[in-house]
Amino acid sequence: MPPILSISSISKTYAGGFQALKNVNLEISKGEIFALLGPNGAGKTTLISIVCGLVNPSTGTVLAGGHDILRDYRKARALIGLVPQELTSEAFESVWNTVSFSRGLFGKPADPAYIEKVLRSLSLWNKKDNRLMTLSGGMKRRVLIAKALAHEPQILFLDEPTAGVDVALRKDMWELVSSLRATGVTVILTTHYIEEAEEMADRVGVINRGEIILVEEKTELMRKLGRKRLILDLQAPLPGIPPQLAGQPLTLSPQGTELIYTYDARREHSGIATLLNSLREAGIAFKDLRTEQSSLEDIFVGLLKEPS
Structure with a gap:
């Protein structure tokens, strides 16, 4: 099945010479939830704006449902819904009229x-009869989502959709995202709440300085790049890491009560057996141990620290 969204060699240079995007290539399948992660200024919003027809690319092409966003923009835009970061709306209009008007903008017949x-x-x-100016910030965010869904899009962009939203509203929004995916809608989101991407996304893309540096299935990404930590609860605090253990990937907790060994879970020989032997030879006893897997946030931060 061809991708619902195909981004090919997209670059964007603004007046003054600032290059916001550099040769971005990305394909997204129908019905998947794709999380685009990156620091502020990485190019996330510029890329979304190009796909949604708000900004013209300097080079490259974008196909939405097989329709070129420039040459066949009406059909392409009809497939796309956008929930922007900014809470922009007509303050004196009612919720019902605002959402209904958005549907009419795309030539859709009225469907109460x-x-x-x-x-x-x-x-x-x-x-539904309240003026938008009377709503809370969280409710206004919901109205933006309703506007984006009004014309029944097949591709939904959520640009930081839960920024400034309380926990209850955030939970409702993600339940809605799950229900949309079940109907075949493709959801592309940017978020600073990386735990949301870890819970919801099928694939993760990381963009930095205008370039896509990684696209991977979430579970495969965590398998390939995730590290594990073996945490040993010591029977007696240590003032520091003993000389016998120098050179090992070890850290000591501030209180000296936990010894933390970081290792690559992919390697057949993790070095744990050697570590335990070294501890015994050094006379260091522990009363308990546990392991922790790297989170998506750990991986994300690690990728951004890698030299470009």
């Missing part, structure tokens, strides 16, 4: 039943 379904799914039904 569908608009009601969207508003109910976002817990906005009891606010």
